[in-house]
């Protein structure tokens with residue numbers, strides 16, 4: 001049976017462009033997001049344009065049981081997931097003392113806990129079959145502490161660390177795990193996070209398609225860490241070379257209008 005690509009946050013931005021990459025290669029899709037209408041619209045569009053099978057699940061992955069319900073529904077349908085893209089995520093802008101606690105908790109539930117559970121549930125069968133690809137969407141934020149987006153940066157550091165460790169654990173079992181670490185990308189992300197438009201973000205904003213295309217290629221190549229963009233590639237190097245005190249100050253300055 002042909003394996004499916006399971007993509008969370010597949011209805012807009014980077015997730016949608018990643019879904020397009022799989023569909024163009026004739027890989028059937030399992031798409032997950034909260035918005036049911038958009039999911040249905042994408043199902044009919046992808047099935048018509050690319051002749052792939054598309055299953056959609058409207059799930060809020062911040063909910064405790066969502067990943068478990070999703071796993072059970074997919075198993076009940078008898079679908080085999082060979083490609084897992086954990087892309088759903090959001091940010092929250094503001095000093096941690098000022099932001100809304102329930103939003104910050106939801107951020108951890110989505111960016112960290114649901115990503116952990118999706119990996120736990122769907123990667124084991126891949127390892128048992130000896131075949132699979134995982135693309136966990138982290139961020140350049142993963143490489144540094146992020147004043148005024150503290151919880152978001154910390155959540156992405158978790159995603160990067162988890163993915164790199166999984167990459168080492170699974171590379172001899174036929175499962176390739178990659179972390180995609182983009183800088184600023186033109187999507188609905190900034191508006192949802194209530195971010196201000198900074199000169200740094202405007203200067204280095206990439207298109208979602210370019211980021212997804214690079215991420216998709218990096219996934220197939222089995223790269224542990226994929227950083228799209230030329231300038232962006234310098235950042236992980238600088239954060240290793242510079243004193244941490246300077247890195248966090250620079251990260252703070254980059255968020256100023």
Ligand SMILES: NC(=O)c1ccc[n+]([C@@H]2O[C@H](COP(=O)([O-])OP(=O)(O)OC[C@H]3O[C@@H](n4cnc5c(N)ncnc54)[C@H](OP(=O)(O)O)[C@@H]3O)[C@@H](O)[C@H]2O)c1
Pocket residue numbers: 008009010011012013014015032033034035036059060061062087088089090091110137138139140181182183184185186187188189190192208
């Ligand atoms: N844009 C950037 O600058 C940037 C930079 C680095 C990393 N990233 C990362 O890239 C990933 C994708 O973000 P994006 O920029 O493409 O943002 P986006 O355009 O806002 O897309 C987010 C996707 O996630 C879904 N989603 C949001 N909350 C969800 C929930 N609780 N449960 C299930 N699905 C949910 C959204 O659909 P619904 O609203 O219908 O649920 C949508 O499909 C995120 O992990 C983000 O942290 C973004």
